[in-house]
Amino acid sequence: xxxxxxxxxxxxxxxxxxxxxxxxxxxxxxxxxxxxxxxxxxxxxxxxxxxxxxxxxxxxxxxxxxxxxxxxxxxxxxxxxxxxxxxxxxxxxxxxxxxxxxxxxxxxxxxxxxxxxxxxxxxxxxxxxxxxxxxxxxxxxxxxxxxxxxxxxxxxxxxxxxxxxxxxxxxxxxxxxxxxxxxxxxxxxxxxxxxxxxxxxxxxxxxxxxxxxxxxxxxxxxxxxxxxxxxxxxxxxxxxxxxxxxxxxxxxxxxxxxxxxxxxxxxxxxxxxxxxxxxxxxxxxxxxxxxxxxxxxxxxxxxxxxxxxxxxxxxxxxxxxxxxxxxxxxxxxxxxxxxxxxxxxxxxxxxxxxxxxxxxxxxxxxxxxxxxxxxxxxxxxxxxxxxxxx
Numbered sequence: 451x452x453x454x455x456x457x458x459x460x461x462x463x464x465x466x467x468x469x470x471x472x473x474x475x476x477x478x479x480x481x482x483x484x485x486x487x488x489x490x491x492x493x494x495x496x497x498x499x500x501x502x503x504x505x506x507x508x509x510x511x512x513x514x515x516x517x518x519x520x521x522x523x524x525x526x527x528x529x530x531x532x533x534x535x536x537x538x539x540x541x542x543x544x545x546x547x548x549x550x551x552x553x554x555x556x557x558x559x560x561x562x563x564x565x566x567x568x569x570x571x572x573x574x575x576x577x578x579x580x581x582x583x584x585x586x587x588x589x590x591x592x593x594x595x596x597x598x599x600x601x602x603x604x605x606x607x608x609x610x611x612x613x614x615x616x617x618x619x620x621x622x623x624x625x626x627x628x629x630x631x632x633x634x635x636x637x638x639x640x641x642x643x644x645x646x647x648x649x650x651x652x653x654x655x656x657x658x659x660x661x662x663x664x665x666x667x668x669x670x671x672x673x674x675x676x677x678x679x680x681x682x683x684x685x686x687x688x689x690x691x692x693x694x695x696x697x698x699x700x701x702x703x704x705x706x707x708x709x710x711x712x713x714x715x716x717x718x719x720x721x722x723x724x725x726x727x728x729x730x731x732x733x734x735x736x737x738x739x740x741x742x743x744x745x746x747x748x749x750x751x752x753x754x755x756x757x758x759x760x761x762x763x764x765x766x767x768x769x770x771x772x773x774x775x776x777x778x779x780x781x782x783x784x785x786x787x788x789x790x791x792x793x794x795x796x797x798x799x800x801x802x803x804x805x806x807x808x809x810x811x812x813x814x815x816x817x818x819x820x821x822x823x824x825x826x827x828x829x830x831x832x833x834x835x836x837x838x839x840x
Contacts, residue, residue: 479519484551485500485524489529492681497555504762506745524548530556531559532558536566560581574593575595575765576596578757580599585804597729607703622676625653625654632679664694674698675687679703680706681710684702699838703725704725704726725816728811
């Protein structure tokens with residue numbers, strides 16, 4: 451009897467040992483990161499591309515066996531509307547399970563939410579908004595930005611256009627902080643470079659008819675119409691310019707650097723339109739090839755668009771910080787604040803004393819045969835085509 455009990459005990463011990471060997475490893479803790487951008491509305495193409503790019507970063511990190519945590523992206527739609535942005539920023543910030551956020555393309559929304567993130571201590575990395583005051587208008591240690599500002603854009607834009615021989619400009623800008631900021635910086639730089647502003651109109655973002663403004667501009671015959679605003683408004687203005695027979699060169703900000711602009715006005719009318727955006731084009735980014743390949747493998751239904759790589763980089767900076775210091779908001783904030791020469795697909799990222807990435811490069815784009823093309827690679831730069839002359 452004792453032998454039977456001993457054998458039974460030995461068998462049970464063997465089974466227990468076997469089960470211990472096949473028991474899966476303890477599951478990793480889940481860390482939540484927020485993504486906020488315009489997922490609906492006129493600039494949703496940019497927002498969806500940003501969301502998918504941040505999601506790509508999360509998927510790749512979760513596939514890495516060396517990762518200490520499993521990451522989950524919590525997405526919110528700010529609709530490119532400041533009041534909605536504040537609502538979703540508050541929702542995310544008060545959710546203590548969310549450790550940090552990849553936030554905002556629209557500058558007006560980003561400006562409206564900085565105080566929310568500061569109040570609740572949520573560290574965020576802005577991935578697209580370009581108004582300088584998002585970082586330089588406050589000293590909130592929670593606010594970081596990987597993309598450059600409209601100061602960089604407009605300095606290059608003014609110098610490039612005066613270098614092309616243009617002398618006079620009419621400006622149309624939306625009356626948000628975004629539009630007014632572009633108006634200010636472009637005016638400062640272009641007049642410094644010898645250009646002259648003959649008209650300056652502020653319009654609401656939902657304005658439909660620009661007959662009054664464009665009729666006056668037609669009388670003044672400027673060489674260039676500079677537009678400071680986002681794609682939906684730019685489409686309406688460019689379309690109505692054509693209807694009124696205005697032949698001025700059309701120059702926009704990074705706000706129109708979207709396939710949706712070309713689709714909205716049509717390839718023929720979009721031809722020759724200019725846009726200026728901080729950073730390098732995807733195929734020239736240090737990690738551009740890798741990003742493109744990985745993005746394609748995921749079969750996202752939307753393209754990454756111009757700011758997708760910045761959203762990808764922002765998400766990775768946050769996850770790098772979490773991996774190093776753990777899912778603690780204050781510790782993650784401190785780690786992000788100390789970012790210097792961090793390797794990302796957009797190049798080295800270093801935050802200055804206002805947590806603004808130093809992005810010296812601005813790329814010039816022109817619509818050439820139905821697609822946005824780097825100026826230096828375009829038919830225009832090669833002399834096969836010429837920009838518009840009034």
